[in-house]
Amino acid sequence: MLAEGEPGKGGRKLPSDRAILGRLFRKIFRILFRVAATFVIGSITLTLIYRFVDPPITPLMLIRPLEGLGSGKVVGVSKEWISIDEVDPDLLKSIIAAEDARFFDHGGIDWKAVEAAQKYNEKHKGEKVRGASTITMQCARNVFLWQGRNYLRKGLETWFTYLIEFLWGKKRILEVYINMIEWGDGIYGVEAAAQEYFSVSARELTPRQAALLAAVLPNPRRWSPAEPTPYITKRATTITKGARVVRITPLKGEKEPEPSPKETKESGKKKSQRK
Structure with missing residues (x-):
């Protein structure tokens, strides 16, 4: 059995546990970095799209019908922008x-x-x-x-x-x-x-x-x-x-100034007359 650092086949030294862990951590870090970068770029892109395009659906609109199926209740989606x-x-x-x-x-x-x-x-x-x-x-x-x-x-x-x-x-x-x-x-x-x-x-x-x-x-x-x-x-x-x-x-x-007490009172009277 070869010890760490001793030559293996072909004369190459076996990597130490520290080297193996280092490579593993670097690999994990690269994966996490890519996931984080993808999320940040994706979320910013989607948010920018929704600045100009009305969101067609939300996660809750998908979840509620599934919850209804579990309880035997049919739940649709009624919305109008x-x-x-x-x-x-x-x-x-x-x-x-x-x-x-x-x-x-x-x-x-x-x-x-x-x-x-x-x-x-x-x-x-x-x-x-x-x-x-x-x-x-x-x-x-x-x-x-x-x-x-x-x-x-x-x-x-x-x-x-x-x-x-x-x-x-x-x-x-x-x-x-x-x-x-x-x-x-x-x-x-x-x-x-x-x-x-x-x-x-x-x-x-x-x-x-x-x-x-x-x-x-x-x-x-x-x-x-x-x-x-x-x-x-x-x-x-x-x-x-x-x-x-x-x-x-x-x-x-x-910009609009804060209403005076008189304006607030008059506004309340006008609104109470609306039907």
């Missing part, structure tokens, strides 16, 4: 008020909200966990990833969150979000939701209808905007009040 410029402004304001009040102020992740949620959860251990998911984070998760809670998915969610913030901008993020988010079994996007629950287009929603649609977003498969529970009714009222002070002019590249 609508430009953000055509959506009733009350809906955009309601969604921002309900899901991410600091949407225009953060860079994808609201670290102030994250810190506040951590403090709350530490103080209220054993109770329902409070999250700090932004519209950007939800959009990244809905378009590119699967549902669930694990470190891999959270890491990928963070990557895609900053990616779409950088490559898309706020207007495109909100447009994709309202068109791809789940609003009930097999219902995706605000246009399909508006037609399903209120028999109107998302262009014609009243402030109350917009608030009800936004109110069910934490769990749209449990709650219905058309048949709101007392909790959803109360939540929709709160959202309506919050929506009055939401400004969506940044979507048009404009």
